[in-house]
Structures are given as structure tokens and as C-alpha cells.
Amino acid sequence: MTRLLLVLPLAASVAFAQEASPVLTPTDQVRLQMHEYYRGERLSGFVPFTGSGVGSLVAGSLLLTSGTELGRGAGWVNLSFGVLEVVAGLYFALSSYGKERSLDAALTTNPAEFARSERERVARITNRFQPILLAVEGVISAGGGVVAGVGALQKNDLMLGLGLGFAVQGLVMFLIDWAVLDRASAYGTALSIFRF
Numbered sequence: 001m002t003r004l005l006l007v008l009p010l011a012a013s014v015a016f017a018q019e020a021s022p023v024l025t026p027t028d029q030v031r032l033q034m035h036e037y038y039r040g041e042r043l044s045g046f047v048p049f050t051g052s053g054v055g056s057l058v059a060g061s062l063l064l065t066s067g068t069e070l071g072r073g074a075g076w077v078n079l080s081f082g083v084l085e086v087v088a089g090l091y092f093a094l095s096s097y098g099k100e101r102s103l104d105a106a107l108t109t110n111p112a113e114f115a116r117s118e119r120e121r122v123a124r125i126t127n128r129f130q131p132i133l134l135a136v137e138g139v140i141s142a143g144g145g146v147v148a149g150v151g152a153l154q155k156n157d158l159m160l161g162l163g164l165g166f167a168v169q170g171l172v173m174f175l176i177d178w179a180v181l182d183r184a185s186a187y188g189t190a191l192s193i194f195r196f
Contacts, residue, residue: 026195027111031104033190034118038100040183042093048176049089056082056169063161073161081169115194122188130181134174141170 024032060078063071107114148163150156 027107030115030190030194031107033187034103034107035100037183037187038096038103041096044176044180044183045089045091045093045096048179049085049092051089052172052176053082053085053087053089056085056172058082068161069157070161070164073158073163074165075161077162077165077169081165081173085173115191119188119191122184122191125184126181126188130177130184133177134181137170137174137177139170141167141174144168144170 056078060075060080060082063075063078065071066075103114103118106117144163144166146163148160148167151159151161151163
């Protein structure tokens, strides 16, 4: 009986043992990272971008129908950003399918050219485009805060509404684009160590 109790854990561990994961080639590793990056593009396009855009459109519509100067100012800003967020989100999400397929084919046919062009593209995103967007969005948010403050001091509800709208929307876009920069940076790191 004692022997059976000693053998039972061993038998159970063999029964539940998982098959070892195969060792991935460098090309397969970067392919995995590339697919993960584009899944993230789709997710961020459909959820944060399009989701915040729909929220902004609803909020803007409700603010406009409030009939107040504050609501009118904040409403137009929210509607404008809502359209921008929905269009950008749908573009990022829907275009990612074709980009992912073509890059997968490029990686298969010519890994060296794939690595060169993707490193350049991701470097432009992480070193130029996203930092510029983050700076602009920071200025929009801070400027909106200043306009809202001036509007509150002058008891100008339209100016207060415009300022609040810009401050909130600038912050929302800043947070979304910060996540985009993080995802692109992680993909860029994977590309930088890729040797084929």
C-alpha cells in the first residue's frame, strides 16, 4: 500500500505532463511579435479609439441638447474629437488585417528586407510620430485647462465649456497614444534583436 502511494504522484505527474514547447526559430519569434503587434492595433482601434469616439459623440450630443453655453462649447469639441476618434480607430483596426498579411508574406520571402523596412517604420513611429502626437495632445490638454480657467474667471460659460472639452479630449488622446507608443516600442525591441 505504501508503495502504491509513492508511485501514485509519479504516475499522476507523467499523466498530466505537458508536451514541451518547440524551440522557435528567430524568424518564428519575430513573426509571433509581429502578429501580437497587429492584434494590439486591432484591439486599440476597435476599443479605445472607436469606443472613446462613440462616447465623445454621445457626450457631445447630450451637451449640445442641454441648451446651455457651457454645453454648447463642450459639445462641439466632443463631437469633433468623437468623429476623429471613430475614423482613426476604424482605420487602424481594419487596415491592420491587410498589413499583417502582407508583412507575414514579406517575412517569409525576404527576412532581411522585412527586418530593414520594419525597423525603419517602427523607428519613425517611436522616435518621431508618437512623440509629436503626445506633445500636441499635451499642449491641447494644457491649453484647454488654461482656456477653462480663463472662462471660469470671466464667468464665460462658452469659453469654460470649450476649455473643458479640449482639456478632457487632449488627455484622452494622450493616454491612448501613450499605449500605442508602448506597443510600438515593444515591437521595435523585438525587431532590433532579430537575426535571421
